[in-house]
Amino acid sequence: MITAICPGSFDPITLGHLNIVRRASRIFERVVVLVMVNAAKPSPMFSIAERADMIRRVTAGMGNVEADTCNGLLAEYAKRFEHPVVVKGLRASTDFEAEFQMAQINNAINPGLETMFLTSSEKYTFLSSSVVRELAAYGSDLSDFVPREIIDEVLAKARTHGGKTNG
Ligand code: PNS
Numbered sequence: 001m002i003t004a005i006c007p008g009s010f011d012p013i014t015l016g017h018l019n020i021v022r023r024a025s026r027i028f029e030r031v032v033v034l035v036m037v038n039a040a041k042p043s044p045m046f047s048i049a050e051r052a053d054m055i056r057r058v059t060a061g062m063g064n065v066e067a068d069t070c071n072g073l074l075a076e077y078a079k080r081f082e083h084p085v086v087v088k089g090l091r092a093s094t095d096f097e098a099e100f101q102m103a104q105i106n107n108a109i110n111p112g113l114e115t116m117f118l119t120s121s122e123k124y125t126f127l128s129s130s131v132v133r134e135l136a137a138y139g140s141d142l143s144d145f146v147p148r149e150i151i152d153e154v155l156a157k158a159r160t161h162g163g164k165t166n167g
Helices: 015-027 048-058 074-080 093-109 129-137 148-160
Strands: 002-008 030-036 065-070 083-090 114-119
Touching: 002 015, 002 074, 015 030, 015 083, 015 114, 030 048, 030 074, 048 065, 048 148, 074 083, 074 093, 083 093, 093 114, 129 148
Parallel strands: 002 030, 002 083, 030 065, 083 114
Antiparallel strands: none
16 A cells, blocks of 8 residues: 655645645545654744644544654655655745755655655645744634634634734
8 A cells, every 4th residue: 555645844734735635635545644843944833743633633534644743854754654655745846946855865865765746736826834824923814725623723823923913
């Protein structure tokens, strides 16, 4: 059985992420959404456990999808599966260089570990967790950007992280 691993920082998971996970779940028998540390993003809004918990709730209806967490290297984590494949969404050419590099590093550490990309749905090309965090800081309507199950949680967390006001 091929296991798709969808890694990311998911701080928080967006509708764009969820679109990729749903599509991966139609292609692969098992999908693990893996919450990881991105060294380039040192001050996350949510803890890794909180992010995984949100993912579990918003993917509850997808029977072959699970969430996990990992503080280490993706290439090492993948070794626990017999047939792993890393699946990521690609939004635009701006994503390409970093994703290309990560796929090659992962393959160098764990030869045979392939990375596959699903092109982002057009309506989510602009969307990122950082955009969501920015909007949330202003108390903006998030219903087009994050799954409804976590909207209140994201807005509440943004308030405690020093929300901003318009004007
Ligand atoms: O959602 P993101 O922040 O673009 O995801 C990036 C992530 C977390 C997948 C990447 O930073 C990662 O794989 N981190 C784990 C550590 C690792 O394996 N690094 C090797 C690639 S440089």
